[in-house]
Every structure is written in C-alpha cells, then in structure tokens.
Amino acid sequence: MKALIVDDSRIMRNILINILKETKVDSGDIFDAPEGKAALEILNLEKIDLLLVDWNMPELNGLDLVKIVRKMDKYQNLPIIMVTSEAARYNVVEAIKAGVTDYVTKPINARIIMAKIKDYL
Amino acid sequence: MKERYKWPVYGIILGLGSSFLSTFMFFKQTGVDITIKKIINNPLSLLIVLLATLVLCLVFLYIGILRDRIVSQREETEKNKKELQKEMMDQSLRLSSEINNAMEDLRKYTDQLDTIVNNIDSGICFINNESIIETGYNDTFVQIFGDRDYEGNSIINSVFGILDDKAKNGIADFLELCFTNKTASESILNDANPIREFEFVQIVEGAVIHNVISSKISIIKDSENEIIKIMFIFNDITAEHELQTELEKRDRDYAKRYSIMVALFGNDKLVIRRFIDNLEGDMKKLSVKIKEIKQNEKNTSIIEDILGIVHSIKGEAFALGFEKLSNVSGEFESFFKGIRNKTVDLENNLEIIGFFEKLNNEKREFDKTIKALEEFLSIDNINTASLPEADKELDLSRSRDNYLKHEVVSFDLLRKELNLINVSAAREMDKKSIFQLNTSLNGVNEIKYKLLKELFLHLIRNSIAHGIESPLLRLNKGKPEVGNIILNIFNEDGNTVFEYTDDGNGFDLEKIKNRALESGVVTTEKIEMMSNAEIIKIVFNDGFSTSETMDVISGTGVGMSVIKKNVFKELKGKFTLSNLPGKGIKIKITIQA
Numbered sequence: 190m191k192a193l194i195v196d197d198s199r200i201m202r203n204i205l206i207n208i209l210k211e212t213k214v215d216s217g218d219i220f221d222a223p224e225g226k227a228a229l230e231i232l233n234l235e236k237i238d239l240l241l242v243d244w245n246m247p248e249l250n251g252l253d254l255v256k257i258v259r260k261m262d263k264y265q266n267l268p269i270i271m272v273t274s275e276a277a278r279y280n281v282v283e284a285i286k287a288g289v290t291d292y293v294t295k296p297i298n299a300r301i302i303m304a305k306i307k308d309y310l
Numbered sequence: 311m312k313e314r315y316k317w318p319v320y321g322i323i324l325g326l327g328s329s330f331l332s333t334f335m336f337f338k339q340t341g342v343d344i345t346i347k348k349i350i351n352n353p354l355s356l357l358i359v360l361l362a363t364l365v366l367c368l369v370f371l372y373i374g375i376l377r378d379r380i381v382s383q384r385e386e387t388e389k390n391k392k393e394l395q396k397e398m399m400d401q402s403l404r405l406s407s408e409i410n411n412a413m414e415d416l417r418k419y420t421d422q423l424d425t426i427v428n429n430i431d432s433g434i435c436f437i438n439n440e441s442i443i444e445t446g447y448n449d450t451f452v453q454i455f456g457d458r459d460y461e462g463n464s465i466i467n468s469v470f471g472i473l474d475d476k477a478k479n480g481i482a483d484f485l486e487l488c489f490t491n492k493t494a495s496e497s498i499l500n501d502a503n504p505i506r507e508f509e510f511v512q513i514v515e516g517a518v519i520h521n522v523i524s525s526k527i528s529i530i531k532d533s534e535n536e537i538i539k540i541m542f543i544f545n546d547i548t549a550e551h552e553l554q555t556e557l558e559k560r561d562r563d564y565a566k567r568y569s570i571m572v573a574l575f576g577n578d579k580l581v582i583r584r585f586i587d588n589l590e591g592d593m594k595k596l597s598v599k600i601k602e603i604k605q606n607e608k609n610t611s612i613i614e615d616i617l618g619i620v621h622s623i624k625g626e627a628f629a630l631g632f633e634k635l636s637n638v639s640g641e642f643e644s645f646f647k648g649i650r651n652k653t654v655d656l657e658n659n660l661e662i663i664g665f666f667e668k669l670n671n672e673k674r675e676f677d678k679t680i681k682a683l684e685e686f687l688s689i690d691n692i693n694t695a696s697l698p699e700a701d702k703e704l705d706l707s708r709s710r711d712n713y714l715k716h717e718v719v720s721f722d723l724l725r726k727e728l729n730l731i732n733v734s735a736a737r738e739m740d741k742k743s744i745f746q747l748n749t750s751l752n753g754v755n756e757i758k759y760k761l762l763k764e765l766f767l768h769l770i771r772n773s774i775a776h777g778i779e780s781p782l783l784r785l786n787k788g789k790p791e792v793g794n795i796i797l798n799i800f801n802e803d804g805n806t807v808f809e810y811t812d813d814g815n816g817f818d819l820e821k822i823k824n825r826a827l828e829s830g831v832v833t834t835e836k837i838e839m840m841s842n843a844e845i846i847k848i849v850f851n852d853g854f855s856t857s858e859t860m861d862v863i864s865g866t867g868v869g870m871s872v873i874k875k876n877v878f879k880e881l882k883g884k885f886t887l888s889n890l891p892g893k894g895i896k897i898k899i900t901i902q903a
Contacts, residue, residue, distance in 0.1 A: 259493075266493065281502040285487055285494045292498045308495075 190214055190310060191235055194221040195228040195254065196243040196272070201295075205241055205272070208299055212306050225249025225257075232258060237267065239309055244273035244280075252287050259288035268309035272297060317374020325366030329359040424448075433544035436530070437465050439489045441482070444539070454523060454546050456512055465542070472511060480504040488527065489537050496529055503527060507547070522551040581726055585626055586680060588760070592619050593673055600666055609654055617646050618872050620669075622764055625771065629734040638672040641665065720753040721799060724763060731767050732795060735774040742781050742792040743774055749799035751806070758881065758901070762808070765876045769810055769897065770795055772870060777814025777895060787892070789813065806903045813894040817846050846889060850874040877901075 192214050194205045202221045209219050220235065222228035224246040231237070240258065244251040251271060258264045271284050274295040281292055290309070293302050333355055350356055427434060433451030436444045443460045451460075460468050466478050466485075473481075481504060488499055500506070503525065510523045524547045530539040599616050603609050624639035642665045649658050725747040732745035754762065778784075778793035785791055798809040819842060826832050826848050832840070850870045877885045883901035890896070 269493070278502060278504065281498065282484075282487065285491050285498055285502055288491070288493055289498065290493050291495045292501055305497075 190239070191218045191220065191237050192239040192241065193228060193231055193235075193237045194219065194241045195223075195225065195246070195251065196221075196241075197223050197246040198243075199223075201243065201272075204297070204299075205302075208303055209241075209306065211299075212303055212310060214310070223247075225251065225254035228254055229257065232261070232264070236263060239306065240267060240269045241306075242269060242271055244271060244275050244284075252283065255284070255287045255289055270302075270305060270309070272302070317370050317377065321367035321370025321374075322363065324370065325363035326359070328366065329362035332362070333359055431545065433542075433546075435460065435465070435469075435542050435544075436539045437485070437542065438539055439537070441465050441485055443468065451544065454521070454544050455510070456514075470505070473505075473508065477504065477508075485540065488529065488540055492535070492537065496527070499529070500526055507551075521546055521548045523547065581723070581730065582630065582680075584723070584727070585630055586677075588626070589623065589673060589676075592623055593670065595619055596666065596669075600662055603654055603659065603662065605659060606653055606655065608651065610651065613646055613650055614871070617643060617650070618875070620646065621872075622767070623669075625731070625767060628738075629731050631734075632676060635672050635676050638669050642669050718753045719756055719759040721747065721749050721751060722753075724753075724759065724766075727763060728766055728770060728797070731770050732774070735771050736778075739774055740780065741774055741778050743778050743795055744792055745770065745795045745797075747797045747799070751799055751801065754806070761876045761880045765873050765899070766797065766808075766810065768870060768872050773812040773814055773895075776818070777812045777816065779815055801903060802900070804903055805900045808899040808901075810897040810899070811894060816891045816893060816895050817849065817889045819845055819891070822846065822848055842889070843887075846887060 192209055194202050194209070196202045196205065202223075206216075206219055206221065210216055220231050220237070222231055226249045228240075228242070229249070232240075242251040242254060249257075251273065255269055255271070258267065258269065268290045269288065270291045270293060271289045272293045272295065273280070273284075276294040284292055291305050293305060337355075348355070427446075428449040430448065430450060433448065433454040435447035435451050438444060441464045443463055443465050445461050447460055452458075455469050458468070466481055470478055470481055484502060484504055487494075487502060491499075505523075505525050507522060507524050510521045512519055512521075524545045526543045526545075528541040528543065529537055530541060532538050596616060596619055599612055599619070602612050620639050620643045624636050624643055627633075627636035627639060645661065645665055652658075654662075728747065729745045732743055736743045753759070773795055774793075778795075779787065779789070781791045784793065793813055795812045796810070798807075800807055800809075822845055823837055826845075827834060827837065831848060837845070850873060874885075877883045877899055881899075881901045883899055885900075886898045888896040
C-alpha cells in the first residue's frame with residue numbers, strides 16, 4: 190500500500206502524513222510532492238495505490254495532474270482524493286470530470302479524511 | 311388365447327380344409343371317382359393333404375408369430391412411451407411445484423420489499439442511463455410528487471418539469487456525469503448533485519403548496535462494475551427546513567445579541583484576555599478591601615473603592631456579553647450602595663462575605679468557561695508539536711504571558727475596548743453613537759492604561775446615558791441621528807492631552823440642581839450662590855447621580871467620581887470641562903507624559 194500526497198504547503202503535507210500514519214500506512218510507503226510535476230515523477234517510478242492531491246499548486250496544478258494520471262494505463266482505477274479549499278459545486282463537477290474519486294474541502298477535519306482514506310485502503 | 315397360438319390353429323384348420331378340397335377337386339377334375347375315405351385310405355393322397363396342411367399351418371404359424379412380435383413390440387413401445395410420459399409428467403409436476411414455491415417465496419419477498427419500500431419515508435425511484443423512470447417507484451415518491459404515471463417517462467420532464475431550463479440542464483449534465491465517471495465515489499457525486507435541495511410547487515385541490523425536497527443518489531452497478539441504474543432518494547424536508555429557518559433566525563438573534571463576544575472570539579482575543587487579567591486583579595483587590603472593612607464604622611472610602619471595582623466589573627462584563635457575571639456584580643453593587651454611609655455591623659459583614667463568595671464562585675465558573683473555550687479554539691490544530699510552522703497564536707496562555715511582559719499598552723487596544731463600551735451602551739439605551747479615537751501616539755504604560763480606560767469608560771457611558779439624545783430627538787433638534795463621541799490624544803508641552811468631546815445635550819444644570827437638593831448634598835441657599843461650573847462639579851462627587859433608576863450603564867453615582875479620583879489622585883493630572891448646553895461637552899485631561 191503506497192500513498193502519495195501532493196500539496197504545496199508543507200504544513201498540510203505534514204498533517205496528511207500524520208493522518209496516513211494513523212491509518213496504519215507504513216511511513217516508508219508515504220511519498221509526498223510539492224506540485225504536479227514532481228508528483229508525476231514519483232507516479233512513474235512507483236506503483237501508487239492512493240493519491241491525495243491539492244487543487245491549487247504552482248507549476249502543474251492538481252486538476253491537470255489528475256487528468257494526466259487518469260490517462261496512464263496503470264492508474265485507471267487509482268483512488269484519487271482531492272483535498273482543496275475550492276468548495277463550490279461547479280468545482281466538484283470539474284473535479285469529477287477530471288477523474289477524481291473523492292473530495293475533501295479545507296479546512297480539513299482529521300476524522301472525516303481518515304474515514305475516507307480507510308474506504309480506499 | 312394368445313394371438314400367436316390362434317394363428318397356427320387357423321393355419322391347421324384352413325390347411326386341412328383347403329388341402330382336402332383341392333385334392334378332392336383335383337381328382338374330380340381328372341375324372342377319378344374320389345371320396346374322403348379313398349383319400350384317407352390312399353397314403354399318397356393323405357401324405358399330400360397332410361403336407362399341404364403342414365405347409366399352410368407353418369406359414370400361418372409364422373404369420374402369427376410375426377404378428378405377435380409386431381404387436382408385442384408395439385405394446386412395448388407404447389408402454390415405454392407411457393412410462394416416459396409419466397416420468398415427464400412427474401418431473402414437470404415436481405418442477406412446477408418447485409417453481410410455484412419459489413414464486414411464492416419471491417412474491418413474499420417482493421411483498422415484504424414493497425412493504426418496506428412503501429413504508430420508507432423517502433420517495434424512491436430508479437432511472438436508467440436515458441433518465442427514464444423504471445417500474446418500482448414507491449408510494450412516498452407518489453406522495454411527494456403527486457399521483458401520476460411516471461413509469462417510462464423521463465425524470466427530467468416528469469418530476470423536475472416545473473424547474474426552469476437552466477436547472478433542468480444542470481440535472482441532465484449531472485446524470486450524464488453519474489453514468490460516465492466510473493471512478494467517482496457516490497459521496498463526491500452527491501456533492502455535485504445540483505438538486506440536493508429544491509423547492510417543489512404543486513397545486514392540490516386548488517391550493518398552491520410549496521414543499522422543500524432533498525435528493526440523494528445511489529449508484530447501482532452490475533457484476534462487471536458497469537453502472538446500470540441510479541436510485542434517486544427524495545425526502546420532503548419542508549418541516550425540517552422551516553425548523554432550520556427558525557433556528558437560523560434564533561441563531562441570528564442570538565449572534566446579534568452577542569455579536570461583540572462573537573467578534574472578540576473570532577478576531578480579538580486580546581481584549582478578552584485583558585478583561586480576564588483585570589478581573590483576576592480586581593478580585594484580589596476586592597478580597598483585600600473587604601478584609602479592611604472594620605466593624606461598627608462607616609468605612610466610607612473602602613466602600614467607595616469596592617463600589618468602583620465592582621462597578622467596573624459589572625460594566626465590562628456586560629459590554630463583553632458575560633451576562634451572568636455582570637448580574638452577580640450588579641447584586642453586589644446594589645448591596646454596597648445600600649450600606650453606603652451606614653455603620654457596618656456584624657450582619658452586614660457576613661452579608662458582604664456572602665456576596666463576595668457568590669461573585670468569586672461566578673468568576674471561577676467564568677474562568678472554567680473561558681478555559682473550555684480556549685481548548686475548543688485550539689482543537690483544529692492537529693499535532694502542533696510536530697508542526698514547527700503551525701500557528702502558535704491559538705495557544706492563548708502563551709500569548710497572555712508574553713502580553714503581560716509588555717510595558718506599553720497601545721492606544722489601538724484602548725480604541726477597541728472603548729468602542730466596545732460605546733456599542734454595548736448605545737444598544738442598551740436604544741441610542742446611536744459613533745466612537746472615534748484619533749492619535750499618532752503609541753500608548754502608555756500598563757498602570758496608566760488601566761486608569762485611563764476606566765476613566766473613559768465612565769465618561770462614554772455617561773455621555774450615552776445622559777448626553778446623547780435619542781435618534782428621534784436628535785433629528786428634531788436638527789442634529790445628525792448618530793451621536794459622535796471623539797477622543798483626541800496628542801502631546802502638548804511635554805504632556806499628554808486627552809481631549810474628549812460629545813455632541814449630546816451637555817450637562818442639564820436644572821436636573822443636577824434638583825437632584826443635589828433632593829439628596830441633600832447642598833442646601834437651597836448655597837446652591838443659589840454657586841456658579842454653573844460649581845454645580846457641574848457636584849456630578850463628580852461620590853454617589854451622585856441624576857438618574858431616577860439605577861441601570862447597568864449608569865445611575866449608580868459611582869462613575870463620575872471615579873473620573874475625579876483617577877485624574878487627580880492617581881494620574882496627578884489636570885481636568886478642564888466646558889459645557890455647551892444643548893450642544894455637548896468637552897473635557898480636557900492633561901497628564902504627564
């Protein structure tokens with residue numbers, strides 16, 4: 190079980206890493222990246238089983254990253270959870286169209302996000 | 311007799327008969343006189359007859375056997391066929407009974423399911439990928455949307471037909487999204503649902519009924535994980551919605567009432583923190599003062615001090631929305647007002663201690679509440695210890711310690727605190743006023759700050775209670791509806807000057823005179839001799855108030871005396887007052903910088 194966290198805020202990445210550790214993901218199997226391009230390198234090298242991705246990031250943003258990932262053969266069924274402050278309905282629609290599996294809005298609640306992650310482990 | 315034996319007998323009879331006859335005819339033809347006796351007696355003839363008979367007999371026997379065989383074969387086939395038929399019959403009967411049983415079970419289950427589905431409070435229907443409603447929508451669905459035949463119709467036209475085109479397009483897009491995005495979870499799809507809550511209008515028996523309906527979807531997939539149907543779950547949430555609206559209204563009222571407190575907890579924890587710190591100090595001072603009270607004496611100055619402290623607690627607690635604390639301090643205050651100028655006996659003393667205990671308990675309760683609030687406010691921070699960059703602001707106790715180390719308190723805080731007093735007092739008195747503090751100076755030290763704050767707190771309350779007129783009265787007088795209270799702070803000749811003005815009615819000299827006479831502060835002869843300035847000075851005496859009734863804001867007669875005490879005794883400053891009857895007051899306080 191390998192998980193990748195993509196967020197440009199280090200604090201947010203740390204919080205999500207802590208949450209993932211709580212859900213019994215081995216800390217050696219938790220990868221993180223500050224934006225989309227770095228994330229793609231990891232996605233190519235490893236076989237990731239869960240992707241947590243922020244929307245607004247420099248370079249390659251979360252939505253474009255998801256679109257690219259969904260085109261990759263090995264990630265057709267990858268659970269992708271978007272963790273973002275964009276909470277409007279049309280944002281959700283856009284995310285679904287890009288291929289996002291689930292959606293959590295910031296400020297995050299540890300219990301909610303943990304429950305969602307457990308669904309995909 | 312069996313058929314196979316019949317035939318040889320026929321053969322023998324026929325053979326004997328025919329051979330006799332033919333032999334007989336043969337001899338007759340040839341002209342030989344022949345009788346049966348001759349034939350029997352003639353061995354050759356007999357042999358021929360017997361041979362012919364035998365041949366025929368055999369032939370017939372064969373025919374008989376052959377026939378028998380055919381018959382028996384036919385019978386066997388018939389028998390087999392019957393057996394087979396019977397078996398098939400049995401089997402089909404068994405099968406049909408099994409089917410019947412299964413059907414019975416199925417019917418039972420469907421009935422149960424129907425009962426369940428129809429008793430569910432939600433309206434349920436299933437649609438396929440062309441948005442067509444399938445069989446099996448339930449009774450509640452009909453109750454919600456009206457009794458019509460929905461089966462085979464598009465859900466967009468038949469159920470959401472009343473919605474506008476934009477909404478309908480939104481639903482169509484959403485349904486397409488549901489059927490085409492296989493990786494999306496049900497919860498994210500429900501987040502994207504445009505009709506999570508919508509108003510449904512229908513006409514029932516001539517009356518237009520507005521209902522609020524909520525909708526939720528559930529995706530139904532086949533064994534190959536292909537989406538085949540969407541289940542729509544509708545709920546009539548009109549009642550909940552009304553309740554919600556009601557609650558929201560109540561919440562709004564509540565928030566309005568405690569808007570200051572809410573704003574403080576949201577933005578300015580520092581003001582609350584100061585109040586808590588001051589309360590701590592005030593309570594200590596109170597306990598010391600109470601111990602100083604001597605029996606069978608008047609204790610005038612001690613009681614005045616106590617009244618001053620309690621009055622501040624009451625007013626500030628009220629301004630911040632801590633009603634209970636304000637009420638308890640109020641009770642304490644009225645009691646002291648009652649024994650002011652009287653000798654304190656043992657009974658009074660016990661009562662004083664009782665009131666102090668009550669206030670102290672309330673303060674402890676208040677501390678508990680604040681502590682709980684602080685914990686609540688810092689919950690959002692997950693694992694702050696492991697996050698070096700995390701917002702440490704939430705750690706209130708830390709900022710309190712830091713804060714206390716600061717010597718200079720900024721006038722920004724004074725502005726916030728006094729504005730709070732202005733807002734709460736104006737609201738309580740149904741008046742409108744704006745407080746402005748203009749300064750380019752930084753601030754003053756902690757000790758001066760406290761005295762100044764207390765001083766202006768009383769000034770502002772009195773301005774609003776006695777100076778600023780009601781909005782209607784102001785309009786009648788040609789003044790702007792909203793009163794202005796302005797505090798300018800600046801440096802002048804090495805001193806700090808506080809220039810306080812309000813555009814209210816100014817001091818009402820007649821009222822002060824009457825009240826002074828009533829309370830016996832001055833005699834009639836003396837008052838005739840007094841100048842206007844001297845009359846106004848009465849206001850700043852201990853225990854003087856022009857208000858008929860005591861209220862939370864002013865009227866206890868404590869406020870103005872505090873000003874005198876703070877300016878002259880504590881700050882060693884100067885105080886000048888100009889009264890502009892009908893137009894307001896101007897107070898200038900000068901203290902050493």
